[in-house]
Amino acid sequence: MADRPILFSGPMIQALLDGRKTQTRRVLRIPKGFTVENLAESNPGYYSGMPGDASSWGDNFADDGGPMSLWELASLSFAAGDRLWVRETWSHTGDGVFEIHQARIAPTGRVIYAATPAPDAPHAKYWPSIHMPREFSRLTLTVSDVRVERLGDISEADAIAEGATCRLECSGCMGRYPGWSMDWSAVDKPSRFARNGGVLSECDISHGTPVAAFAGFINELHDPRWNLKGDGIFGQNPWVVALTFTVAKANIDALPKSEAA
Numbered sequence: 001m002a003d004r005p006i007l008f009s010g011p012m013i014q015a016l017l018d019g020r021k022t023q024t025r026r027v028l029r030i031p032k033g034f035t036v037e038n039l040a041e042s043n044p045g046y047y048s049g050m051p052g053d054a055s056s057w058g059d060n061f062a063d064d065g066g067p068m069s070l071w072e073l074a075s076l077s078f079a080a081g082d083r084l085w086v087r088e089t090w091s092h093t094g095d096g097v098f099e100i101h102q103a104r105i106a107p108t109g110r111v112i113y114a115a116t117p118a119p120d121a122p123h124a125k126y127w128p129s130i131h132m133p134r135e136f137s138r139l140t141l142t143v144s145d146v147r148v149e150r151l152g153d154i155s156e157a158d159a160i161a162e163g164a165t166c167r168l169e170c171s172g173c174m175g176r177y178p179g180w181s182m183d184w185s186a187v188d189k190p191s192r193f194a195r196n197g198g199v200l201s202e203c204d205i206s207h208g209t210p211v212a213a214f215a216g217f218i219n220e221l222h223d224p225r226w227n228l229k230g231d232g233i234f235g236q237n238p239w240v241v242a243l244t245f246t247v248a249k250a251n252i253d254a255l256p257k258s259e260a261a
Contacts, residue, residue: 005087007087013113085134
């Protein structure tokens with residue numbers, strides 16, 4: 001088991017807080033000089049292609065011919081039992097706090113988070129999630145399952161576990177069917193993409209299935225201009241590490257390891 005940081009966007013922080021998110025997918029970084037062969041596809045009579053069969057998840061082959069399974073590569077970053085302390089966009093209300101090191105020693109004020117409105121600090125300057133110190137994290141995830149798969153292999157159930165939610169009568173012809181989205185926060189906000197030319201409605205941002213909602217969200221997250229360049233990351237279908245976890249609404253160092261696990 002290991003303690004590791006992990007970054008989430010604002011909408012996914014809200015999903016974690018709401019109890020709607022118990023999975024996340026991270027692109028598996030293939031080391032330079034390695035290529036990937038999908039063994040389940042290249043030799044389907046031998047490899048099962050099932051999630052429980054590690055041998056079917058594909059191999060990395062180095063220039064010297066040495067194999068390393070994708071599972072082995074994924075295990076360098078994540079394993080069941082790992083505790084992940086969540087980094088998110090944040091700030092601090094302390095007097096005279098203008099830099100991160102000042103926030104860490106400020107005698108007054110408190111940590112605030114962009115995902116949770118702070119009406120008493122309307123002019124706060126927020127720091128990116130990558131710069132959040134461990135002691136200011138408010139969410140801890142304990143990994144219960146690690147899978148290696150293609151991004152496009154995500155199931156409807158997985159997409160819901162990623163945070164997709166449904167609203168009635170907001171999709172399809174005349175909005176008569178249920179619609180899915182990973183983030184409904186844009187509803188009622190002005191946009192040139194609104195159908196009525198004013199503010200966005202549920203119909204404007206909904207998708208027909210949980211997987212479609214996840215695909216649209218992940219494409220936008222990785223590149224806001226993805227639709228001008230091609231298929232987006234979902235269409236590229238990279239290998240990913242799919243993590244399942246439980247969520248504790250507490251700092252990692254406030255939890256006994258037995259409780260977090």
